[in-house]
Amino acid sequence: MQSYARVDGGVAVEIINLPAGIGPSEAYHVDIAASILPCPAEVVAGWSVGDGQWSPPPPAPAASKADLLAYAADKRWRVETGGITVSGVPVATDRESQSLITGAHAYVQTNPGVTIKYKSGAEFVDLDAATVTALATAVAAHVQACFASEADVAAAIADDTITTTQQVDDWPWQR
Numbered sequence: 425m426q427s428y429a430r431v432d433g434g435v436a437v438e439i440i441n442l443p444a445g446i447g448p449s450e451a452y453h454v455d456i457a458a459s460i461l462p463c464p465a466e467v468v469a470g471w472s473v474g475d476g477q478w479s480p481p482p483p484a485p486a487a488s489k490a491d492l493l494a495y496a497a498d499k500r501w502r503v504e505t506g507g508i509t510v511s512g513v514p515v516a517t518d519r520e521s522q523s524l525i526t527g528a529h530a531y532v533q534t535n536p537g538v539t540i541k542y543k544s545g546a547e548f549v550d551l552d553a554a555t556v557t558a559l560a561t562a563v564a565a566h567v568q569a570c571f572a573s574e575a576d577v578a579a580a581i582a583d584d585t586i587t588t589t590q591q592v593d594d595w596p597w598q599r
Contacts, residue, residue: 429463429471429478430456436463436471436478487589492581496592500574503597510562513544517563529560566598573597 428448429436440460442451448460463471463478470481487495505518515521528540532553542551542559551559577595580586586595 427465428460495589496577500570504570508566532556
């Protein structure tokens with residue numbers, strides 16, 4: 425097996441592995457074959473070639489604090505709206521579900537003797553006021569923990585403790 429790179433503007437845009445004895449001119453139309461160069465197995469898309477020498481791409485520039493703050497806000501939103509499990513029951517925490525749970529909580533506060541129907545996944549469950557309150561409290565605590573984590577991440581970005589998106593991802597978002 426021989427490795428080849430399809431090159432565009434001196435940069436490998438695709439890696440092609442051909443069986444031994446078959447070169448690009450045998451496998452591709454002449455116009456395509458002209459853009460395919462032999463390369464060592466370690467070459468991947470994004471490497472550049474000049475004077476027959478392959479070089480990896482330069483490292484990506486460091487993310488700015490503004491980029492990291494935006495990334496952290498997006499990460500918080502994904503964790504916040506990704507759902508939780510309460511007493512073994514999965515609970516959606518997207519913004520619409522948060523609103524419905526808040527509404528149900530307000531309803532049972534003014535009607536404490538009522539039992540409501542709530543849909544969890546594909547099934548309906550009956551919830552009394554105490555259960556709705558526990559559910560609303562768990563969702564609110566989850567949302568607040570997400571915002572508290574984002575605030576901690578923002579502080580760590582400000583003091584240069586966090587300098588990469590990987591460090592944002594590695595932060596303990598669930599408390």
